[in-house]
Amino acid sequence: LSEKPLEKETVRRVADVAHINLTDEEVEQYVQQFKYILDTFKELDEVDTNGVKPSYHPLSLKSIVRDDKVKEWPWDPFSNTKHREKDYFRGPRIA
Amino acid sequence: MNLCEKAQRINQKYRAFNFISDQLDRGHGRLEGYTVTVKDNICVKDMRSSAGSRILENYTPPFDATVVSKARLEGAAILGKTTMDEFGFGTFNVNTPFNIPVNPHDVERSAGGSSGGAAVVTSVADFPHLAIAESTGGSISCPASFCGVVGITPTYGRTSRWGLIDYANSLDKIGCMGRNVREAALMLSVISGPDEYDSTVLRKPVPNYLDFTTSTLERFKVGVPKEYFGDGVDKDVSDNVWRGIKKLESEGADLKEVSMPFTKHSLSSYYIVAMAEASTNLAKLCGLRYGLELPLEDNFDEYFSRVRTMGFGEEAKRRILLGTYARMAGYRDAYYLKALKVRTRVIEDFKRVFKTVDVLAAPTMPIVAPRFDEISKLEPHQHYMMDILTAAPNLAGVPMISIPCGEKNGMPVGIHIMADHLEEGKMITAAAGVEAS
Numbered sequence: 001l002s003e004k005p006l007e008k009e010t011v012r013r014v015a016d017v018a019h020i021n022l023t024d025e026e027v028e029q030y031v032q033q034f035k036y037i038l039d040t041f042k043e044l045d046e047v048d049t050n051g052v053k054p055s056y057h058p059l060s061l062k063s064i065v066r067d068d069k070v071k072e073w074p075w076d077p078f079s080n081t082k083h084r085e086k087d088y089f090r091g092p093r094i095a
Numbered sequence: 096m097n098l099c100e101k102a103q104r105i106n107q108k109y110r111a112f113n114f115i116s117d118q119l120d121r122g123h124g125r126l127e128g129y130t131v132t133v134k135d136n137i138c139v140k141d142m143r144s145s146a147g148s149r150i151l152e153n154y155t156p157p158f159d160a161t162v163v164s165k166a167r168l169e170g171a172a173i174l175g176k177t178t179m180d181e182f183g184f185g186t187f188n189v190n191t192p193f194n195i196p197v198n199p200h201d202v203e204r205s206a207g208g209s210s211g212g213a214a215v216v217t218s219v220a221d222f223p224h225l226a227i228a229e230s231t232g233g234s235i236s237c238p239a240s241f242c243g244v245v246g247i248t249p250t251y252g253r254t255s256r257w258g259l260i261d262y263a264n265s266l267d268k269i270g271c272m273g274r275n276v277r278e279a280a281l282m283l284s285v286i287s288g289p290d291e292y293d294s295t296v297l298r299k300p301v302p303n304y305l306d307f308t309t310s311t312l313e314r315f316k317v318g319v320p321k322e323y324f325g326d327g328v329d330k331d332v333s334d335n336v337w338r339g340i341k342k343l344e345s346e347g348a349d350l351k352e353v354s355m356p357f358t359k360h361s362l363s364s365y366y367i368v369a370m371a372e373a374s375t376n377l378a379k380l381c382g383l384r385y386g387l388e389l390p391l392e393d394n395f396d397e398y399f400s401r402v403r404t405m406g407f408g409e410e411a412k413r414r415i416l417l418g419t420y421a422r423m424a425g426y427r428d429a430y431y432l433k434a435l436k437v438r439t440r441v442i443e444d445f446k447r448v449f450k451t452v453d454v455l456a457a458p459t460m461p462i463v464a465p466r467f468d469e470i471s472k473l474e475p476h477q478h479y480m481m482d483i484l485t486a487a488p489n490l491a492g493v494p495m496i497s498i499p500c501g502e503k504n505g506m507p508v509g510i511h512i513m514a515d516h517l518e519e520g521k522m523i524t525a526a527a528g529v530e531a532s
Contacts, residue, residue, distance in 0.1 A: 011416070018374060018419040019381065019396070020412055021404040030416060036476045037417065041363045041430065047437050054435030055442055057265045057295070058251045058492025059516055064294050075157040080385035089384050092391045092398035 006034050098130055098222055102174055109202070110194040111215040114143045114176040124169030125285055129223045131163075131171040132216050135179050137227060137269065138258040139163050142173070146260040147181040147191040147209075150380050150387045150406025160258020161293065162227055162269050162286040169285050171225070177212030181408045182262045182377070183231050185209050186481045187470050188238070190410040198241060200506055204464040207238030210272070214238035214246070217272045225282045226272040231263050232365050233485025235270045236497040240509025241464035243499045245279040245526070246272045250516045251492030252297040255290035263372035264295075266365075266489060276498065276527045280304035283519065299517060307520040308527040313347040317525065318452030322358040323484055328461040335501030335508040336458045339529045343456065346528050351452055355444040360437050361487035366479055367421050367434035368490070374418030380406065413475060442491045449515035454525045458484060459497040459509035484511065494519045496526045 011030050015022045022030070083090040096104070099117055106112045113135045121127070133139050136146035138156035140163075145151045163173065178194040180187075188211030189195055196206040196215045206215045210228035215238075217226045228235045230248040239246025248270040261267045271286060273279035287301040319340060324333050344350050382388050382402030389402055407415065421430035448455065461484060470478075488495045493513055500510035510529055514522035 010420075014416050014420045014423065017423065018415050019378075019400040019403050020407065020415065021400050030413065033413065033475050034417065034420070036474065037366075037479070040476055040479075041367060041434075044360055044363050044367075044433050044437050047357065047360050047440060049433065049436035049440070052436040052439050054432055055438040056435060058438075058442060058490070059297075061252070061295055064298070066291055077384070079157045080154055081383075082388050083383070083391060090391065091383055092393060092395040094395055 006031060006038060098174060101222065105216060105219055106194070109197050109199060109215045109219065111177055111196045111212040112175050113145060113147070113178045113193050113212070116142065116173060116175050119172035119174065121172045122167065122170040125281065126166055126225070127170035129171050129225050130174040131166050131225050131227060132174050132177045132213060133163060133227045134210050134213050134229050135176040136183060136229060136260040137163065138260070139173055139176065142176055144176060144260065145193065147179040147193060148406065148411065149192050149408065150402070151260065152387065154385050156258070158258065161255035161290045163258065165286050165288070166227065174224070177210070177216055177226065179212060180209035181411050182260070182373070183209040183229065183234050184262070184410045184414055186233070186237055186478055187465070188212070189467070189470060190408060192408060198464050200243065201464070203466050204506065205241060205467060205470060207241030207464060209234040211238045213272050214242035214244055217244040217274060218242040225278060227269065227286065228272055229259060229267060229269045230489060231266045231369060232489045233482050235272065236459045236485050236495060236509065236511060239272055239497040240459035240507065243507030244272050244274060245276055245499070246270065246497045247279045247283050247519075248489070248495050249283060249287060249519055250297070250494045252295050253287050253494070253517070253519070255293040255296045257290055257292035262376050263369045264376065265372060266369055268492070276496070276523060276530050277305060277308050279496070280308055280523050297517070302520060304519060304523055307523040310524040311347065312343060312524065312528045315343070315348040315525065316452040317343050317348045317350050318353040318448050318455045319350060320353050320355045320358065320448070320455055320457055322355050323457035327480070327483065328458055329463070329503070331503040332458050332460070332462060332508050335503065336456070336510045339500040339510040340456050343525060343528050348525070348528070353448045353452060353455070355448060355487070357437065357440040357444045358487050361441045361490050362479065362483050364434040364437040364441065365482070365486035365490045367430050368438060370414045370418035371421045371431050372418070374415045374422065377411070377415055410475070438490050441487050445488070445491045445493055445515070453514070453521045455513040456525070457511050457513070459511040460484060463503050463506035463508060488513045492516065494522050496522050498526045498529050500529060
């Protein structure tokens with residue numbers, strides 16, 4: 001696994017991608033915790049996985065789809081939002 | 096006192112609920128006379144369903160999850176929503192801004208996680224009760240073990256996940272808890288089976304699992320994986336579990352020691368996969384359509400970040416960040432793909448041993464329920480280590496059941512019976528054997 005040392009800048013970049021704001025103290029704390037956790041994960045290097053396929057699911061699943069028929073959605077999609085405008089959800093500005 | 100008032104009493108004493116209904120609608124069927132509680136990450140119509148998270152604190156689903164509909168169709172009355180770690184992120188049910196449940200056997204100790212509330216109510220209810228719970232990496236088995244109840248995690252896909260506020264699509268399984276193997280088997284029979292809303296649910300017929308509670312153990316082969324009794328497993332826990340295994344032998348089962356060498360790598364593989372999936376799954380929680388919403392003042396980047404920063408707890412943020420890191424360009428092959436390949440090795444371990452044995456028996460957890468003051472001293476990676484025995488079967492998606500098997504200083508010990516995919520019947524037969532003796 002990655003030998004690159006984990007730095008504050010990396011944690012800030014990851015948080016930016018994940019849309020989570022971190023304080024300087026939190027960045028410091030996560031750098032320390034992530035080092036421990038990522039070091040633990042390095043033990044996976046001991047496993048020979050040459051030629052091994054990744055298991056995205058525990059069983060081989062076949063995709064099954066319903067008939068493509070329009071069905072009435074019986075539930076009110078707006079029942080849990082304050083941000084409604086007529087029959088639309090209102091969202092934040094794009095720019 | 097009616098049952099809703101009894102639930103309030105349980106909540107005052109053990110903090111097991113996040114929502115309690117004020118009326119019970121009963122019907123007819125196999126669950127007639129039973130009340131059912133539902134883990135808070137499974138949607139119940141008109142009952143607040145927070146998944147233990149501030150970001151869904153006021154979310155009230157307008158529909159029932161499929162497993163809840165199935166329970167209602169068989170006559171169950173839904174009593175309320177049981178507390179849990181935020182989204183299921185935890186082993187001790189301490190990672191939530193809402194109720195942190197206490198263990199009925201010692202209120203200074205954890206009830207286990209993440210389905211802690213479900214295990215507590217199952218343990219203390221003095222009325223007919225069954226719990227619907229959910230496991231990603233051990234969240235049914237762990238609290239069942241710590242609270243001394245029976246917990247079933249079925250094969251991945253045996254139960255529909257529709258209506259589950261899920262965090263790891265390839266790992267989440269809805270299961271159940273009961274006071275004994277028969278009741279848990281009854282509940283599994285009810286909630287299993289096809290669902291047109293879940294494309295990953297298995298289309299196999301559902302047997303009546305109660306039929307397996309009386310099967311014979313003659314010529315039954317029980318595998319004992321030596322890796323599950325190694326360093327870190329408390330000796331008293333191990334001794335109790337061995338007594339349970341010997342009881343199976345005395346009832347006619349043959350014992351066989353087996354080796355599953357990739358077990359020790361399952362924990363890292365599990366956490367990388369679970370965190371990577373969590374980081375994508377929880378992207379939908381951003382203050383639009385449902386959940387925590389704030390005034391729409393900023394641009395979308397700032398708005399989403401503000402909602403998520405305010406709504407997610409510390410452990411949720413930690414897992415989202417680690418999962419995002421493991422999927423980012425430059426790290427994806429090293430962490431995420433590597434973990435998925437190791438998962439293949441872990442699945443191969445199970446498939447190989449199930450060619451020679453019917454079930455596996457091992458301790459559910461390496462320790463009995465710890466005290467809260469002990470938990471508060473643990474670092475995050477030490478929390479994760481507690482899942483060392485449950486990570487592998489959950490990663491492989493095989494069914495498992497935890498049954499009470501002795502105690503240490505008054506605290507319950509659980510024995511874990513695991514079986515091959517869709518062999519819940521064998522697992523239940525062995526569990527009934529442990530329970531009967």
